[in-house]
Amino acid sequence: MFQTVEKRSLSEAVYAQLRDRILSDELSAGEELPSERVLTELLGVNRGAVREALKRLQQARLIAVRHGGATQVLDWRREAGLEMLPSLLVKASGQINTEVARGILSLRQSLAPTIAAAAAQQAHSALANRLDELLERMQAAAADDARLQVLALDYWREVIDGSGNIAYRLAFNSLEATYAAIRPLLTAVMCAEFRDIAGLKALAQAIRQGDSQAAQDHAAAHVALGGQAIEHLLQQLGSRQKGQA
Amino acid sequence: MFQTVEKRSLSEAVYAQLRDRILSDELSAGEELPSERVLTELLGVNRGAVREALKRLQQARLIAVRHGGATQVLDWRREAGLEMLPSLLVKASGQINTEVARGILSLRQSLAPTIAAAAAQQAHSALANRLDELLERMQAAAADDARLQVLALDYWREVIDGSGNIAYRLAFNSLEATYAAIRPLLTAVMCAEFRDIAGLKALAQAIRQGDSQAAQDHAAAHVALGGQAIEHLLQQLGSRQKGQA
DNA sequence: TCACAACAACTGGTATGATCAGTTGATCAG
DNA sequence: CTGATCAACTGATCATACCAGTTGTTGTGA
Numbered sequence: 001m002f003q004t005v006e007k008r009s010l011s012e013a014v015y016a017q018l019r020d021r022i023l024s025d026e027l028s029a030g031e032e033l034p035s036e037r038v039l040t041e042l043l044g045v046n047r048g049a050v051r052e053a054l055k056r057l058q059q060a061r062l063i064a065v066r067h068g069g070a071t072q073v074l075d076w077r078r079e080a081g082l083e084m085l086p087s088l089l090v091k092a093s094g095q096i097n098t099e100v101a102r103g104i105l106s107l108r109q110s111l112a113p114t115i116a117a118a119a120a121q122q123a124h125s126a127l128a129n130r131l132d133e134l135l136e137r138m139q140a141a142a143a144d145d146a147r148l149q150v151l152a153l154d155y156w157r158e159v160i161d162g163s164g165n166i167a168y169r170l171a172f173n174s175l176e177a178t179y180a181a182i183r184p185l186l187t188a189v190m191c192a193e194f195r196d197i198a199g200l201k202a203l204a205q206a207i208r209q210g211d212s213q214a215a216q217d218h219a220a221a222h223v224a225l226g227g228q229a230i231e232h233l234l235q236q237l238g239s240r241q242k243g244q245a
Numbered sequence: 246m247f248q249t250v251e252k253r254s255l256s257e258a259v260y261a262q263l264r265d266r267i268l269s270d271e272l273s274a275g276e277e278l279p280s281e282r283v284l285t286e287l288l289g290v291n292r293g294a295v296r297e298a299l300k301r302l303q304q305a306r307l308i309a310v311r312h313g314g315a316t317q318v319l320d321w322r323r324e325a326g327l328e329m330l331p332s333l334l335v336k337a338s339g340q341i342n343t344e345v346a347r348g349i350l351s352l353r354q355s356l357a358p359t360i361a362a363a364a365a366q367q368a369h370s371a372l373a374n375r376l377d378e379l380l381e382r383m384q385a386a387a388a389d390d391a392r393l394q395v396l397a398l399d400y401w402r403e404v405i406d407g408s409g410n411i412a413y414r415l416a417f418n419s420l421e422a423t424y425a426a427i428r429p430l431l432t433a434v435m436c437a438e439f440r441d442i443a444g445l446k447a448l449a450q451a452i453r454q455g456d457s458q459a460a461q462d463h464a465a466a467h468v469a470l471g472g473q474a475i476e477h478l479l480q481q482l483g484s485r486q487k488g489q490a
Numbered sequence: 491t492c493a494c495a496a497c498a499a500c501t502g503g504t505a506t507g508a509t510c511a512g513t514t515g516a517t518c519a520g
Numbered sequence: 521c522t523g524a525t526c527a528a529c530t531g532a533t534c535a536t537a538c539c540a541g542t543t544g545t546t547g548t549g550a
Binding site: 007009011048051052055056058059060061067077078079080081082083084085088099100102103104106107110111114118157164165166167168169170171173174177 | 252254256293296297300301303304305306312322323324325326327328329330333344345347348349351352355356359363402409410411412413414415416418419422
């Protein structure tokens with residue numbers, strides 16, 4: 001019903017503005033940013049706020065700052081990390097970039113089976129027990145798609161933890177942050193996947209038995225459900241946006 | 246022969262110190278950071294430097310800052326993205342975290358075949374031509390492992406671009422930044438993979454023919470070379486570090 | 491003419507101190 | 521016990537210095 005109101009600091013606003021200009025190629029790679037003092041005047045904020053925003057851009061590998069020299073825009077396609085996905089997926093205008101969405105889907109469908117297989121190989125009953133518990137909670141909430149979505153994410157988090165691979169975990173974190181940017185949309189579209197509790201149950205069973213091949217197959221089949229649903233939506237979106245243009 | 250000397254700004258030093266403390270669990274999730282004014286005194290730098298460092302930590306999803314409230318340390322295992330891999334791989338002490346290294350290897354060996362398959366499906370002759378050109382350059386530099394390494398990375402960058410998937414690209418960028426942190430080591434250890442120009446040639450051929458299955462297989466076989474070499478090294482490292490402890 | 495030192499005019503980096511603004515918990519009236 | 525008030529935190533913003541590195545120009549000497 002209620003949602004926390006968004007409050008944005010100045011430096012965050014500056015960061016978001018510059019980030020979006022860079023990601024939309026309005027500021028292209030190699031281009032030099034105005035000096036901090038000029039930005040201060042252009043944006044009407046304090047130099048500290050500008051510098052804080054620049055530090056964030058630097059952390060995101062979107063710009064390169066050199067003491068005494070000009071600040072350059074980097075090639076985000078070559079330098080940026082997965083944490084930029086949310087900003088790439090939903091453009092500054094609010095529209096969804098279907099190409100990016102397809103890419104994310106593909107990454108997801110590639111990683112999920114691998115992770116499931118690794119989890120089956122590493123962890124067995126302890127993990128499977130936790131998964132079974134989650135599955136019970138999912139069945140109890142079978143009517144509430146939003147709740148199912150949360151539990152499904154918890155489920156995958158457990159599987160990833162079970163794989164013992166921190167790299168998978170970090171990649172998943174970035175993906176999850178991306179989902180969060182369009183959560184309401186996903187809740188509606190991907191319910192076919194959330195409701196496939198049977199698929200997750202089969203996966204848990206495969207993990208319990210340490211059968212990594214079965215785990216891989218069940219994971220692939222499960223995430224394909226959401227993948228198909230989204231692909232269907234993207235095709236609608238694509239033709240609609242094309243129709244508008 | 247020569248390498249650029251590293252110059253570190255105050256805010257960067259503060260960032261690095263706090264980041265390492267968080268990633269090493271010295272500062273654990275949920276814990277509250279001292280206030281900015283206190284940090285200023287503890288670290289002996291001005292408040293601006295502290296704030297800039299905190300902004301970077303915030304961008305990296307390592308801390309949560311609330312206006313008026315205390316700044317909390319987040320659970321990096323749950324929040325951080327792939328861009329933290331370099332700092333996780335090589336600990337503050339300089340030692341390599343073998344568990345993280347294995348995770349990275351696994352991620353790499355999972356993604357490479359998928360990406361190769363996608364590239365074969367999407368792009369054909371144009372990409373294959375660029376790859377062939379790179380392969381010629383690799384053959385010309387066959388004696389220079391460091392040069393081969395650079396060209397191999399260029400090769401994969403082309404393949405990823407050919408796949409048209411920006412998510413793969415961003416993940417690759419993070420991985421590449423991780424490699425950069427231990428480049429000299431990799432040059433020595435992974436030369437078996439860099440020298441497998443024949444494998445990359447077979448992959449290029451599969452891409453030209455649009456044979457995604459063959460591309461997937463060749464990619465898997467190729468990256469397995471480096472994977473085995475590193476796994477071998479990690480086992481040595483593991484037993485040596487265990488011997489020291 | 492050609493190095494090259496010196497300098498001016500940028501650039502970002504650091505420092506200080508004040509003030510605004512949100513949070514928290516204690517206190518006190520109702 | 522509820523809810524307003526207030527003091528004491530917290531981070532956020534601001535203005536103004538000055539330090540430090542880079543860059544291009546300018547003038548000097550060989």
